[in-house]
Amino acid sequence: MESKMFFLLQIAILLLGANLGGWVSTKLKQPAVLGQILVGIILGLGIIKETELIHHISEIGVVFLMFIAGLETDVEELKASKSSSSAIALGGVVFPLVMVSGAAYLITGEMISSIFLGIVSTATSVSISVQTLRELGHLRTKQGVGILGAAIIDDIVGIILLTVMIGMVKPSAGSNVLVVLIKIALFFFITFVVGTILVKMLRRINKAINLNDKIVTYAVVCCFVLAFVSEELGVAAITGAYFAGVILSMTPYHRKISYDIQLVAYSFFTPIFFVGIGLGVHLSSLGHALGFGVLLLVLGIIGKIVGCGLGAKLTGFSNRHSLQIGIGMIPRAEVAIIIANLGLQMKIIGSDEFTSVILLVIVTTLMTPSLLKMAFKEEKKGLAVQNS
Secondary structure, eight states: OOOTTHHHHHHHHHHHHHHHHHHHHHHTTSOHHHHHHHHHHHHTTTTOOOOHHHHHHHHHHHHHHHHHHHHTOOHHHHHHTHHHHHHHHHHHHHHHHHHHHHHHHHHHOOHHHHHHHHHHTTOOOHHHHHHHHHHHTOTTSHHHHHHHHHHHHHHHHHHHHHHHHHHHHOGGGTTOHHHHHHHHHHHHHHHHHHHHHHHHHHHHHHHHOOOTTTHHHHHHHHHHHHHHHHHHTTSOHHHHHHHHHHHHHTSTTHHHHHHHHHHHIIIIIHHHHHHHHHHTOOGGGHHHHHHHHHHHHHHHHHHHHHHHHHHHHHTTOOHHHHHHHHHHTOOOOHHHHHHHHHHHHTTSSOHHHHHHHHHHHHHHHHHHHHHHHHHTHHHHHHHHHHHO
């Protein structure tokens, strides 16, 4: 007979596996998330099955993950590089979206799932390119700022596209597109009003009252409530969590909130989320999904390099710098996994398509650091010559 407390052992194994996988991945100069997903795939081979509790912990993990992404959004930096970053982001959204959606539709004949896969392919992982550029000493260059700004914008555009998509396919929204659009508009209106009031209020209170002891609790409440409201209005909960983070990023407390939330989230909730993603990958379907996965991978990479590179070129970057920016926008990780996982839960895509997205994430995560080093190699030589 299984013990009532067996779930504690399961969670302990998941956390230990996530930490070991993340540590090994980091030692191999890869993002920790990659190792966590791979550990989940291994544990899913009959060692641990995903339970309702693991699912709920993962849900909190993904909400925190998007909340942190919102907290780390630098609104001022976004404004400073808005023209070039917007052009790069536009190319990085349109090209992969059209190429992947078009190819998927020609193969499957399913319009909704094809568009959804196109949306998944638009998301860029800022963390992977930023870490690599920091190591290369090019993070504060024009290309580095362009990549960072564009990655932020295309994640926001991706979330808005996801919002529209989810609203239109969710059963509660019905078939009336106008109702869906009204609900989406209502969500953004509520977010704007709440955000404006909250930011002004916290800035005034900061001068009179010290809220350091309780601000993190209030921030979590704000995150969960906005996530719930967005879900109830037919918008994904992760969208509400993201914009809750953006709102609080403009307050005097954003550093403390971000630090404390990351401490809790990265210690417990998000590792279980990423291991849980691995648990949901069925290797038996990889062979069947391999052909489609390779196509998604190739088109996803070409779409980013061509689209972002073209956007960079049109805003004054050289050919070499445009290529560097295109390569820097290749990796997909957290947001792509989150969107794909949501699509799987809502039965918009199947396990084969989900496995294809995981393949896209793993391969682009592995290849981008090396490609960036190669792209900046000549530039490093040029700097060395100038300094000698």
